[in-house]
Ligand SMILES: [K+]
């Protein structure tokens with residue numbers, strides 16, 4: 005009897021964890037392992053071990069593919085430390101993509117058949133061969149893209165940096181595809197300098213932005229494009245994601261260009277080509293990647309605020325990126341457009357968007373905004389920094405972006421803890437919320453009659 | 461024939477204006493008249509006439525019962541100018557309350573019978589006797605409350621200020637009930653000092669806050685309480701408004717107290733009684749009234765940010781106050797609460813809230829947020845001020861609050877124009893939006909099949 009009980013306790017399937025509990029615990033476990041590894045003297049370039057809080061911050065930032073850094077990755081860590089970080093990034097990025105993709109499939113299945121039983125079956129199917137197959141596909145595609153990108157960068161940098169260039173090429177390709185925002189350039193151009201040395205290097209800008217966009221577009225969209233080739237044949241979701249990504253990228257490029265082209269601390273010194281390239285790259289990177297080729301701390305207030313909005317929207321579902329997602333933004337835009345035109349139905353690409361999805365999109369947006377606002381308020385109590393910088397830092401953590409005006413390393417311990425919480429919530433939150441919405445919907449015991457309210 | 465045409469042109473009923481066009485034009489006309497009057501040398505204390513832009517700003521601020529001021533009301537204007545301003549406030553406040561109330565009745569009627577014809581009838585009925593009767597009620601109640609409040613203040617201030625105290629009593633009672641935020645204390649305690657001299661005067665604080673709350677609670681709620689007396693008998697709308705007002709007032713008092721009690725520039729020097737009173741008054745006044753008893757420019761960043769949120773929510777529908785409204789906040793809270801609990805229906809006081817109202821509340825919130833964000837971005841381009849102060853000023857203009865960190869009078873002309881636009885949009889916008897929602901809903905020609913989207 006006792007043996008049976010112990011066997012039961014050890015049998016994880018008996019714990020009846022929900023998928024979002026698995027997701028949350030998995031990420032937390034990975035962060036804990038990363039923290040312990042980064043605390044060893046082996047991980048530090050000087051042999052001086054990192055404090056628990058800074059190790060926890062770095063591990064969380066890596067697993068959540070955020071990129072905010074309390075110490076400079078290129079100079080503080082040994083090669084071992086850097087390999088630990090890139091492994092955490094790869095595991096976090098892949099793990100998140102895999103979980104999100106499986107969930108999207110589950111949710112899709114459920115919507116199709118509307119049967120609890122069917123979903124149970126789908127879950128069981130997925131746990132056996134489906135999960136393995138999909139995850140294999142995902143790993144293959146990820147490694148292939150990272151290998152191609154890394155090889156191009158390695159060749160390009162070999163002339164300049166020798167063997168270090170090859171190491172840099174592959175290391176950064178992983179970080180870029182995973183939208184992680186971590187970089188090693190601190191050892192060349194000084195701490196926290198990110199990719200500023202490549203501000204007008206066309207090849208680097210194109211390879212970087214392509215890796216970021218592919219990583220941020222989402223596995224489902226990539227699979228859809230691979231299968232259907234033509235835009236008209238793509239799913240509503242893929243169309244919305246592609247168009248929103250395109251519109252936000254162009255809009256971001258134009259706005260950043262207009263706000264910064266005569267800023268002497270950022271782009272004024274660049275050629276027209278350099279200005280356009282820098283505007284484009286910052287536009288791409290702000291929606292979750294977190295690399296920068298201009299000094300973020302020197303941008304105008306208007307640009308910083310605009311970037312906060314881009315960071316809040318972020319990348320696309322089932323990708324390595326964060327934020328409320330491009331598809332959510334598309335649904336919100338469609339809903340408001342319908343409202344302005346006095347229509348009953350919000351429509352996208354000749355499809356009606358169900359109320360339940362609109363409701364979900366609005367709720368996700370509001371809950372996310374409340375989170376960012378609440379953390380910013382807490383930071384404005386604990387930190388002695390301008391308000392806009394704190395809001396920027398929080399939005400960056402929430403959207404798992406990793407851009408910073410330069411205040412991450414000088415935050416108080418309280419501030420660091422708030423950002424650790426925000427990075428984790430920003431990474432795990434939206435998906436588990438979506439999951440909770442898909443799985444937990446149960447009717448209340450009583451259904452009340454409708455009530456009237458005056459709005460606005 | 462020609463005579464007929466001219467007669468037709470002069471007959472306003474032939475113009476086929478929608479109610480929200482009437483509302484918009486009415487407010488714009490009132491602002492124009494006010495601007496012209498305030499530009500006369502007669503309106504100025506020195507005889508030096510006000511510039512067109514500053515007169516337009518002041519008239520807009522008065523008609524929209526905002527209270528932002530580019531010149532100090534108590535020192536810059538003559539008694540004639542001050543009477544013009546208080547008349548604009550009274551007309552703007554009453555006009556808005558009347559329009560909003562009539563619309564609420566119309567919308568209510570429509571929801572009951574769901575017939576376009578019925579609404580048309582209701583509109584016709586209202587234009588004849590209904591409008592007159594309701595407006596009479598409204599004017600009576602408004603004047604009664606203002607007279608009682610004014611008399612108490614006049615008696616209280618007579619000992620201190622003599623005849624000026626009596627003038628001040630009634631003038632401020634109107635400004636307070638209309639949640640206008642304009643004051644004349646600049647002539648006593650210096651320009652833009654608002655009610656800081658009464659920071660620990662219990663009688664003034666109680667009369668002020670009571671006038672503000674009565675003005676901000678909305679005519680429909682006042683009528684409901686007058687008719688039904690007991691809370692349990694009130695409509696869902698009244699219950700939601702009362703509870704949200706209470707919760708926000710208490711929450712505001714506690715948060716402001718905690719953030720400011722040891723701020724040497726605001727409350728540190730006050731007694732416990734003074735601290736509590738100041739926290740309570742700022743909590744009440746921030747949700748649309750716009751008077752202050754502490755120096756807003758000296759508050760901590762955290763307090764300013766918290767106040768921005770309160771200003772954004774604002775007062776209740778069919779009141780003189782602005783913002784997205786307490787009822788909207790209540791619906792949003794209920795929707796998110798339902799989501800967190802995994803329920804299908806958002807509920808308030810044992811009533812199910814229809815999806816259409818939730819949709820409306822979310823949309824109003826998002827459109828308002830986009831407006832505030834957009835204007836703040838524009839200001840951060842034209843003004844050389846800290847970001848938080850610009851966001852505060854914009855939220856204050858949108859919520860027709862009138863609190864300022866002190867930058868209103870030093871804004872550029874571009875900045876003033878943006879705030880004029882925001883005050884007008886913040887006043888007229890939410891209601892016309894609600895109206896548009898109620899009147900314009902028409903089916904699209906084609907109803908598309910539902911489409912799937914992945915959110916978050
Ligand atoms: K990132």
Ligand SMILES: [K+]
Pocket residue numbers: 525526527639640641748749750860861862
């Ligand atoms: K006001």
